Amino acid sequence: MFDLDKWQEITAxxxxxxxxxILTGLGVMFGILILVTLLGIGRGFQNNIQxxxxxxxxxxxxxxxxxxxxxxxxxxxxxxxxxxxxDLLALKKNIPELEHIAPDINGWSGGATHNTFRKEKKxxxxxxxxxxEMNMVNPVEVVSGRFINExxxxxxxxxxxxxxxxxxxxxxxxxxxxxQYLKVNGIFFKIIGEIKPLSNNMGNRDDIIQLPYTTLQQxxxxxxxxxxxxxxxxxxxxxxxLEDKIFEILARRHxxxxxxxxxxxxxxxxxxxxKIFGLFNSIGFLFWVIGFGVLITGVIGVSNIMHVVVKxxxxxxxxxxxxGAKPALVVGQIINESVFLTTFAGFWGLVLxxxxxxxxxxATEGSxxxxxxxxxxxxxxxxxxxxxxxxxxVLAGLLPAQRAIRIKPVDALRYE
Amino acid sequence: MIRLQNIHKSYITGxxxxxxxxxxxxxxxxxxxxxxxxSSGSGKSTLLNILGLLDNHDEGVYVLNNEEIKxxxxxxxxxxxxxxxxxxxxxxxxxxxxxxMENVALPLYYQKVSRKKRNSLAIEYLDKMGLxxxxxxxPNELSGGQKQRVAIARAMITQPKIILADEPTxxxxxATSIEVMDLLREINQSGIxxxxxxHENDIAHMTDRIINLKDGVIESIVxxxxxxxxxxxxxxxxx
Numbered sequence: 001m002f003d004l005d006k007w008q009e010i011t012a013x014x015x016x017x018x019x020x021x022i023l024t025g026l027g028v029m030f031g032i033l034i035l036v037t038l039l040g041i042g043r044g045f046q047n048n049i050q051x052x053x054x055x056x057x058x059x060x061x062x063x064x065x066x067x068x069x070x071x072x073x074x075x076x077x078x079x080x081x082x083x084x085x086x087d088l089l090a091l092k093k094n095i096p097e098l099e100h101i102a103p104d105i106n107g108w109s110g111g112a113t114h115n116t117f118r119k120e121k122k123x124x125x126x127x128x129x130x131x132x133e134m135n136m137v138n139p140v141e142v143v144s145g146r147f148i149n150e151x152x153x154x155x156x157x158x159x160x161x162x163x164x165x166x167x168x169x170x171x172x173x174x175x176x177x178x179x180q181y182l183k184v185n186g187i188f189f190k191i192i193g194e195i196k197p198l199s200n201n202m203g204n205r206d207d208i209i210q211l212p213y214t215t216l217q218q219x220x221x222x223x224x225x226x227x228x229x230x231x232x233x234x235x236x237x238x239x240x241x242l243e244d245k246i247f248e249i250l251a252r253r254h255x256x257x258x259x260x261x262x263x264x265x266x267x268x269x270x271x272x273x274x275k276i277f278g279l280f281n282s283i284g285f286l287f288w289v290i291g292f293g294v295l296i297t298g299v300i301g302v303s304n305i306m307h308v309v310v311k312x313x314x315x316x317x318x319x320x321x322x323x324g325a326k327p328a329l330v331v332g333q334i335i336n337e338s339v340f341l342t343t344f345a346g347f348w349g350l351v352l353x354x355x356x357x358x359x360x361x362x363a364t365e366g367s368x369x370x371x372x373x374x375x376x377x378x379x380x381x382x383x384x385x386x387x388x389x390x391x392x393x394v395l396a397g398l399l400p401a402q403r404a405i406r407i408k409p410v411d412a413l414r415y416e
Numbered sequence: 417m418i419r420l421q422n423i424h425k426s427y428i429t430g431x432x433x434x435x436x437x438x439x440x441x442x443x444x445x446x447x448x449x450x451x452x453x454x455s456s457g458s459g460k461s462t463l464l465n466i467l468g469l470l471d472n473h474d475e476g477v478y479v480l481n482n483e484e485i486k487x488x489x490x491x492x493x494x495x496x497x498x499x500x501x502x503x504x505x506x507x508x509x510x511x512x513x514x515x516x517m518e519n520v521a522l523p524l525y526y527q528k529v530s531r532k533k534r535n536s537l538a539i540e541y542l543d544k545m546g547l548x549x550x551x552x553x554x555p556n557e558l559s560g561g562q563k564q565r566v567a568i569a570r571a572m573i574t575q576p577k578i579i580l581a582d583e584p585t586x587x588x589x590x591a592t593s594i595e596v597m598d599l600l601r602e603i604n605q606s607g608i609x610x611x612x613x614x615h616e617n618d619i620a621h622m623t624d625r626i627i628n629l630k631d632g633v634i635e636s637i638v639x640x641x642x643x644x645x646x647x648x649x650x651x652x653x654x655x
Contacts, residue, residue, distance in 0.1 A: 008514075320522070321490075322470060323526070410471040
């Protein structure tokens, strides 16, 4: 494969006009550099948005109570109702597509004053009822201790998990909060876990105190009622269909008119996620288009130069053909040069692009609110880019090469 | 070796049609040393290009080495040129970025001869031309006569049957011209057919047979006395 003469020809042709070769190479280099950098940054954007979404189940939907808008079964319109814990059981039992379902119940916040006390420390935090299933829908990271479990729910235990802000305000830096007690709205709770929110969705913030939702219902005299719940569909199931089924069952259980969709508030989170992902896919696509465009400009530059090179070397190619070089060999030679120039320049563009993306990553690493997170160049993208370069290199050389052999050897020899 | 019958060739430039060769009949036997003479525009270079498969004829029959040449692919023509023919040009036509040895070895590259073998052969041929010490010099470091001898070595390396020389002495002084002509005669004596295109009388008279071309037709053929170059017999063309 390695043919010294071939390489000698290639380098001789390219060295003839070094500045021109370098400038042409730069065109391709910048093309691939811009493509790679854009794709790396696009990846960074996507990583950033994905990290802010955390592990929030993207196939989820949220339901809340509204007033009825239609009279039904002798009941008036504008009627108020509430979800019950039995609704949860009924939904779980009757809808096989349903994966997780979790009520979202808020406790009292202290309003303008404080709702949480410990020794001489006090604070005002969000109180939320939760369940192990909630942790599947909108997960948190357990820093130490454990999360609320089924037994906590069943036995109405007075246990809580606290967010980082709670720990910061209610404890000294070197104190371990696990096993300690907090007085929340006048009642003492034992801290069983320290958590860290993974996303900013659904008000999952740092200043949170979570307790078993059953405990919350009992202590706040909510009975078995609640207003909001989240549900997720099993993998591969349609969220919209799940919503229809949930509505149907809830409507039956609460004597709501089967067409009164307004009576139950519903929001398809999956749809929003899909929109966001769609947006990022479009941005990614746009980046491809721009990068590719610049790359093609560079390749056209190469083709242009190959045209000039072939023209300049018409006589030389004529001599070679006179002494026995076959047309295929001449074409191969020109394509070799073109591919060599594009891939060589493209390779350095790729290397430089990777370095730039790395530098962007390093620069944004420390920042508290980065727009770009962990940008990187996909190895597949790099290979695709190189493949594309070789392909375009062939293309860029093909047209000039065809021109070179269209001339009769006698005319090529006479060419000055 | 070469037989031409009623060869016509014209060039079309824009709306003008230039009839360059108007029916050439010629027979060149193996081992002959022939010159094609004529003033510029007589069609001698066109004839040589057709003989050398660098150009194709419009009409007539051309038989080269018992094979009729007509509308062949450029690939086939390249192969024939490489195996059968050797070219020597007025302007030497050496590849400027290759040294003398590489230039000489180039035709063998197209025959896929290994680098080592073709380079040693090239040195051998350069040695025959008395240029062994110049093997690694670039063309621009050589004199005109040296360049032409490199070109002759390049034409010879494939052991062709025919050497076609287009004004081989046109760019050389008279002393060097005679050297080059002696070289071509030597080659001819080894059995290779040599065809030289020239417009110089004394060069033509160093060959065995002179074909005088005028306005695209053969005006006369002169058989030279092989022993004494100055005595020659003019043979009129048969009507």
